[in-house]
Amino acid sequence: MSLRSVTAAVGAACSALVLLLAVPGSASAATGQFRYTYTTAEGYEAVGFLNNPASGTCITLSPPAAEPGAVSRAPRNLTDATATVFLDADCEGGISYTLPPGAGASGRLLLRSVVFS
Template sequence: MRLRNALVAATSAIGLVLAVPVSANAADGVFRYTYRDGDSEHRGELVDPRGEECVDVQGATGEESAYAPANRTSGTAVAFLDFGCVGDVYQVLDPGDSAGRRLHFRSVLFS
């Protein structure tokens, strides 16, 4: 009888673990931004970015930063002026938030 109860409990626990969605530790959706390359303006995007991982955005350089971010992901994005998600200059963008052309950044971190 005890063996059957233990087996039922173990099977139930396994079923519960498999039924609960596992977080991929990612921000589902798209983070869009704008950057300049010479005289032309381009749109960049990060699709389903990984959470807790700093991303230096494509198109940003030491001279030119990216700007006008739109966080269309399920996670909070923190945009940093410096590469490597460091420095005192940053902006927090909740899911669905956008910032205008005046917000410049070079890296972003999602949570």
């Protein structure tokens, strides 16, 4: 093998490595769906859901969080990550409950925000 071939091969390998390091990794997300029940301003029962929610980011549930005094309830964690739900918006206040993957809770469990591991 000539010096020119070796130099070209090393250059190509270095370029590939730089390209690989420059491409950002995919964002971490819980795979699946998180469901919850809430009452609309008109008094109707509705189901809210989050599809493939981001991990490590607090998610304030809507629309209930936008309505004064409104809360969600009866969460069902159908994702592959643990969901920690909070009674207050922006994941503030005490931790209300932790739901492992596939678990749900009764309508007595109230929540306004959630974060996934």
